[in-house]
Amino acid sequence: MKSKEFQPILLEDLKIRWPGFAIRRVALNQHMPRVEKLGQHLHRFSQILLYLRGTGVQHLGMGSFPVDRGSVLVIPPGQAHRFEKTRAVRPICLAIDFETVEPVTWAGHAVLGARDLALVERWLLSLHEQRGRRDDYSIQTAALILRLLSRLERAVNGSDERGSDGPVAASVRSVAIRQGLAALTPGRVAASLGRTLDHLNRRLRAESGTTVGGLLNRLRLDEVTRLLRGSDRGIGEIAAAVGMDDQNYFTRWFRKQTGQSPTRWRAAMR
Structure with missing residues (x-):
C-alpha cells in the first residue's frame, strides 16, 4: 500500500489482557521475500490474520484457503501453516497474536466486506498516529486494538448482526x-x-x-x-x-x- 496511508505497525510485549485472554503483539507489514519463502511453521500462540492486499493460498494443517483482500484466518497454536503467493504484488497482512487459557474455538476463516474493511483501514491509520503520542498510548491504543480484534472475531464467528440481510x-x-x-x-x-x-x-x-x-x-x-x-x-x-x-x-x-x-x-x- 502507499506509505502515506499505511505505515508498518509493530506493537510487541502488549499487556492487554482479561481473564483467560491476552493480546501479545500486533503487526501490520508487507510480506518480505523471506516471509514468502518461509516453509511450513507453527507458533506457540494463536493468530488472527487479515489480508489487506495480495492474493495467494494459506495452507493450514491439511486444508488450504484462498486468500484475497479482506480474507480473515484464525491460526490456532501449534497448527502448521504456510502462505503461498499467487500474484506478483507483495501481500500486506495484519496479524494479531494472542494467548488463551482455553482452546480457541473460533471459526477458521471469513471475508470482510467493503464497509468493514474501510472501518479497519481507518482504525489502522489511527493506530499508526497513536504510536507517536505516548501520553495517549496505553488507553487509546488499547481501545483501537480491541476494536480491530472484535471486528475480526465477529467476522469469523458470524456474530456480527450486520453480516447478513434480514x-x-x-x-x-x-x-x-x-x-x-x-x-x-x-x-x-x-x-x-x-x-x-x-x-x-x-x-x-x-x-x-x-x-x-x-x-x-x-x-x-x-x-x-x-x-x-x-x-x-x-x-x-x-x-x-x-x-x-x-x-x-x-x-x-x-x-x-x-x-x-x-x-x-x-x-x-x-
Whole structure:
C-alpha cells in the first residue's frame, strides 16, 4: 500500500489482557521475500490474520484457503501453516497474536466486506498516529486494538448482526439490483416496495439498525470498490454509475467512507 496511508505497525510485549485472554503483539507489514519463502511453521500462540492486499493460498494443517483482500484466518497454536503467493504484488497482512487459557474455538476463516474493511483501514491509520503520542498510548491504543480484534472475531464467528440481510434489507437490496444505483433514492425504494419511507425506515431500523439511505450507502460503497479494483473505468464514470455526477463530491464521500481518495485506494489495491 502507499506509505502515506499505511505505515508498518509493530506493537510487541502488549499487556492487554482479561481473564483467560491476552493480546501479545500486533503487526501490520508487507510480506518480505523471506516471509514468502518461509516453509511450513507453527507458533506457540494463536493468530488472527487479515489480508489487506495480495492474493495467494494459506495452507493450514491439511486444508488450504484462498486468500484475497479482506480474507480473515484464525491460526490456532501449534497448527502448521504456510502462505503461498499467487500474484506478483507483495501481500500486506495484519496479524494479531494472542494467548488463551482455553482452546480457541473460533471459526477458521471469513471475508470482510467493503464497509468493514474501510472501518479497519481507518482504525489502522489511527493506530499508526497513536504510536507517536505516548501520553495517549496505553488507553487509546488499547481501545483501537480491541476494536480491530472484535471486528475480526465477529467476522469469523458470524456474530456480527450486520453480516447478513434480514427480509427488509433483502427487499431493499433486491430493488437496488433490479433498478441499479445510478438514480436510486430512498423514496424510490419505498415506492417500489409499496411502503412509505418512514414505515420502511422504522422496519429496517428494528431489523438491522440502519435506514434505507444507510443501506444504499453501503451498497454504493461495495459497488465502487468492486469497480475500482476490477475495472479501468475512470473515477468520474464510476461515480456516475452509483448516482454521483459531481466527482468532487464523490471523492469527499469516498474519503469519508475509507479514509483515502479513490485514486489512492485503487493504486493501493492493485
